[in-house]
Amino acid sequence: MLAKLDQLANRLAELDELLTHQDIISNRDNYRKMTREHAEIGPLVTLYGAFQEASADSAGAQEMLADPELRELAQEEIELARTRMEQLEMELQKMLLPKDVNDERNIFLEIRAGTGGEESALFAADLLRMYTRFAERNRWQVELVSASESDLGGYREVIVRLIGSGAYSKLKFESGGHRVQRVPATETQGRIHTSACTVAVMPEADEVEDVNINPADLRIDTYRASGAGGQHINKTDSAVRITHLPSGIVVECQDDRSQHKNKASAMKVLAARIKDMQTREQQSKEAATRKSLIGSGDRSERIRTYNFPQGRMTDHRINLTLYKLDFIMDGDLADLTNALAAEHQAELLAALGE
Numbered sequence: 001m002l003a004k005l006d007q008l009a010n011r012l013a014e015l016d017e018l019l020t021h022q023d024i025i026s027n028r029d030n031y032r033k034m035t036r037e038h039a040e041i042g043p044l045v046t047l048y049g050a051f052q053e054a055s056a057d058s059a060g061a062q063e064m065l066a067d068p069e070l071r072e073l074a075q076e077e078i079e080l081a082r083t084r085m086e087q088l089e090m091e092l093q094k095m096l097l098p099k100d101v102n103d104e105r106n107i108f109l110e111i112r113a114g115t116g117g118e119e120s121a122l123f124a125a126d127l128l129r130m131y132t133r134f135a136e137r138n139r140w141q142v143e144l145v146s147a148s149e150s151d152l153g154g155y156r157e158v159i160v161r162l163i164g165s166g167a168y169s170k171l172k173f174e175s176g177g178h179r180v181q182r183v184p185a186t187e188t189q190g191r192i193h194t195s196a197c198t199v200a201v202m203p204e205a206d207e208v209e210d211v212n213i214n215p216a217d218l219r220i221d222t223y224r225a226s227g228a229g230g231q232h233i234n235k236t237d238s239a240v241r242i243t244h245l246p247s248g249i250v251v252e253c254q255d256d257r258s259q260h261k262n263k264a265s266a267m268k269v270l271a272a273r274i275k276d277m278q279t280r281e282q283q284s285k286e287a288a289t290r291k292s293l294i295g296s297g298d299r300s301e302r303i304r305t306y307n308f309p310q311g312r313m314t315d316h317r318i319n320l321t322l323y324k325l326d327f328i329m330d331g332d333l334a335d336l337t338n339a340l341a342a343e344h345q346a347e348l349l350a351a352l353g354e
Contacts (some may be wrong), residue, residue, distance in 0.1 A: 001096065005048045012038065012045045051088040057081040077354050097348050102203035102279075103169035108145065108272045109201055110159045114177070116195025119184040121154030123306075124197045126329060127178060128158055131171070132311075133331025140164025145265050146253045152186070159269060161204070168203045173340040175201045176301045182308035192309060196302075202276040204268065211271040217242040220263070225254035242266045249273050318343045 015038045018024050025031055058081035064074035111127050113120040141163040148156040162171070179196045187193060205211050225239040239254030240262040250271065253266040276321050305314045306325060313328050313336070314321045320339050324327065328336070 001092065004096065008041050009045050009048060012041045013174065033289070047088060047092055047095065051085060051092060054081045054084040054088060058085065093349060094345060097345065100169065104166060105168045105203040106161060106163045107167045107171060107201055107203055108159055108161055108269055110199070111155065112157045112198045113155065114196040114198055116193065117265050118152050118154065118186060119193055120187065120195040120197055121150035121156055122152060123180045123195050124155040127197055127199065128155065128160065130331055134333045135162050135164065136171070137331055138164055140167055141241035144255055145269060146255055159163060168201070171201050172339050173344070174199050179302055179305045180308070181305065197327065200276070202272040205271045205275050209277050213271065213274065217245050219245060222259060238262060240266050242270055244270060247274065247277065310342065315340070319343055
């Protein structure tokens with residue numbers, strides 16, 4: 001690790017020198033690339049400098065041990081320096097972990113009602129509100145891509161696009177089965193029912209072209225949109241359905257009055273789904289060697305239970321239970337997302353040590 005950090009420190013010094021040259025500054029693309037690299041390396045090298053200072057303090061205190069009058073003070077300084085070095089070493093290891101290339105991307109969030117009929121669709125609407133409120137707390141934009149509403153105002157399926165820094169990094173562990181236990185609004189005898197929804201979090205591709213989609217593999221159908229939208233939306237074939245024949249993935253979009261815009265939105269979702277499918281296949285292979293499934297993206301796994309009578313939320317992957325369900329359903333997900341990220345980080349660190 002120290003050899004790697006020495007290399008990064010040398011590279012930062014090299015960048016400091018290069019970024020003073022006029023020919024580098026005048027080349028916009030090159031300059032942007034170097035300043036981005038500088039911003040990534042800088043905090044790591046600063047932390048490494050603090051580690052080196054603590055190491056030097058320890059070495060200096062070791063020399064003081066020979067003096068009987070300074071021995072006690074020297075031992076205290078050695079202990080302080082070693083504790084500091086251990087803390088800094090752990091932070092350095094975390095910063096050196098491989099970055100997820102998708103972490104800063106926008107996402108498509110897809111929620112589908114599962115078992116439970118109308119109650120499941122209502123829970124899908126509650127989950128959408130929860131994630132929308134979380135997005136607002138992070139000052140992200142929320143765009144509705146497509147929605148299939150149920151009779152009582154829930155959603156059989158809904159897809160939204162969340163636009164903001166770090167959207168994928170904070171919500172990438174939300175994919176999976178979400179179970180709810182509560183008395184439904186449609187229940188007349190006060191009995192608790194169990195329903196479920198499936199959530200999929202997919203990073204947005206930079207461009208649709210980033211994903212290799214052969215036009216010959218697509219079947220594109222247009223049809224008349226249904227639901228709200230006035231006379232125009234119901235009188236033209238503005239809705240679009242795209243079927244990716246090799247994978248069987250189907251995407252529908254009808255929320256805009258323009259067929260062209262609906263097709264563009266559907267293509268973006270399709271690209272994200274194909275990219276997500278490829279990523280999940282790779283993650284599943286990696287997850288086979290781990291105890292935890294946090295990073296597997298396994299949609300069939302029941303990851304969480306929301307128990308309304310007890311006011312609790314339990315994440316089954318990390319055995320975390322929080323008795324603040326009202327706050328969670330209002331978008332207060334920081335404790336949960338931070339705990340999942342910390343567990344995943346610990347997993348990666350343990351893998352490095354094997």
